[in-house]
Amino acid sequence: MIELSHLSKTFTAPDKKVVALEDVNIRVDAGQIYGIVGYSGAGKSTLVRCINLLEKPDAGTVHVDGFGGIEMRKGRPFYLPEDGGSAVPLTEKHLKTLRRDLGMIFQHFNLLDRSTVFENVAYPLRHTGRSRDEIRTRVLELLDLVDLREKVNAYPSELSGGQKQRVAIARALANNPRILLSDEATSALDPDATEAILRLLKDLNRKLNLTIVLITHEMAVVKTICDRVAVMEEGRVVEEGDVYSVFSEPKQAITKKFVQTSSGMGQIETLIRANSSILSRGDTLIQCTFSKDSVGEALVSDVSRRFGVNMNIILGNVELLHGNPLGGLVVLVGGEPEKRAAAIAYLRDHDVRVEVIEHG
Numbered sequence: 115m116i117e118l119s120h121l122s123k124t125f126t127a128p129d130k131k132v133v134a135l136e137d138v139n140i141r142v143d144a145g146q147i148y149g150i151v152g153y154s155g156a157g158k159s160t161l162v163r164c165i166n167l168l169e170k171p172d173a174g175t176v177h178v179d180g181f182g183g184i185e186m187r188k189g190r191p192f193y194l195p196e197d198g199g200s201a202v203p204l205t206e207k208h209l210k211t212l213r214r215d216l217g218m219i220f221q222h223f224n225l226l227d228r229s230t231v232f233e234n235v236a237y238p239l240r241h242t243g244r245s246r247d248e249i250r251t252r253v254l255e256l257l258d259l260v261d262l263r264e265k266v267n268a269y270p271s272e273l274s275g276g277q278k279q280r281v282a283i284a285r286a287l288a289n290n291p292r293i294l295l296s297d298e299a300t301s302a303l304d305p306d307a308t309e310a311i312l313r314l315l316k317d318l319n320r321k322l323n324l325t326i327v328l329i330t331h332e333m334a335v336v337k338t339i340c341d342r343v344a345v346m347e348e349g350r351v352v353e354e355g356d357v358y359s360v361f362s363e364p365k366q367a368i369t370k371k372f373v374q375t376s377s378g379m380g381q382i383e384t385l386i387r388a389n390s391s392i393l394s395r396g397d398t399l400i401q402c403t404f405s406k407d408s409v410g411e412a413l414v415s416d417v418s419r420r421f422g423v424n425m426n427i428i429l430g431n432v433e434l435l436h437g438n439p440l441g442g443l444v445v446l447v448g449g450e451p452e453k454r455a456a457a458i459a460y461l462r463d464h465d466v467r468v469e470v471i472e473h474g
């Protein structure tokens with residue numbers, strides 16, 4: 115388990131200050147895949163870099179089960195032993211122990227260009243007291259794990275983006291970390307390679323019970339493999355929850371925007387713009403989001419009969435998220451104003467989130 119409490123970090127440039135983290139609190143349970151999303155500059159990288167202390171927070175505590183805690187006191191890091199012993203100033207040795215538990219992969223792979231795949235993966239195994247044979251065995255084992263054994267003697271320049279990322283993942287896992295920190299691991303990859311890497315991460319999560327903290331700016335990635343998600347904006351976590359709840363009931367404007375981009379429902383604005391005659395007088399255009407308690411189109415036809423309104427479905431999208439149906443429909447509701455209002459109220463009563471997009 116990782117627990118970040120009251121983390122803050124401000125970067126001070128000569129001419130200005132940037133608040134990169136402001137009182138961030140997050141808890142990641144063992145075995146979870148935890149997503150962190152946000153726009154560029156939201157503080158995501160700073161946040162994960164604070165977990166392994168590549169970045170030193172100004173204030174707050176980082177706790178990692180099995181290691182202990184690091185607490186910033188007046189800008190200086192102290193180590194808090196797990197057994198509740200008294201705090202001591204953090205040493206290089208503490209840091210080394212912490213980082214052994216935390217593998218990290220980066221957006222741009224960070225491979226050694228002049229070294230082969232073998233040497234890249236072997237790199238973190240040097241100076242760990244292993245013999246040459248042990249290192250060889252471990253490297254081959256890791257390459258099998260990421261399905262890249264046949265490239266053992268290749269150089270990074272001879273690999274595709276997805277293959278480079280596999281090497282980076284193998285390297286990050288070399289010392290059997292319990293936690294993997296992944297900073298935009300798929301953003302440089304095409305959709306097929308992205309899917310393959312996500313499948314690999316999910317596989318590793320299951321096989322090794324690896325906890326993964328995964329930064330991304332794509333909700334589709336969160337939807338594919340995360341259990342929980344935190345949404346960051348301007349250094350703060352503005353929304354947090356299990357993936358299904360966040361997708362079915364986003365609360366903050368920024369979360370709604372993120373969710374829309376990944377559901378295809380974002381197309382509605384394009385549709386309205388391209389087709390301004392879609393809405394005639396006396397119509398209300400609504401967007402309905404169904405969650406597991408209320409599934410879709412049957413309800414729409416029921417409402418239509420019950421209230422004598424026309425319910426014209428113009429865009430629909432239903433998918434399974436963690437085994438539960440999550441659906442959206444854009445519906446043109448036609449009829450007398452009171453009837454339209456009653457129909458919408460009825461839908462809301464039946465656990466459908468209804469947003470009125472426009473009145474004609």
Ligand SMILES: Nc1ncnc2c1ncn2[C@@H]1O[C@H](COP(=O)(O)OP(=O)(O)OP(=O)(O)O)[C@@H](O)[C@H]1O
Nearest residue numbers: 125132133134152153154155156157158159160161
């Ligand atoms: N070393 C640094 N010195 C000064 N400012 C920094 C430094 N690192 C980050 N920042 C600033 O802190 C803020 C948060 O940066 P961060 O890299 O954490 O964002 P991010 O969410 O990872 O963005 P992206 O999606 O573009 O990677 C930004 O405004 C950035 O300019």
Ligand SMILES: [Mg+2]
Nearest residue numbers: 158159160297
């Ligand atoms: Mg970043």
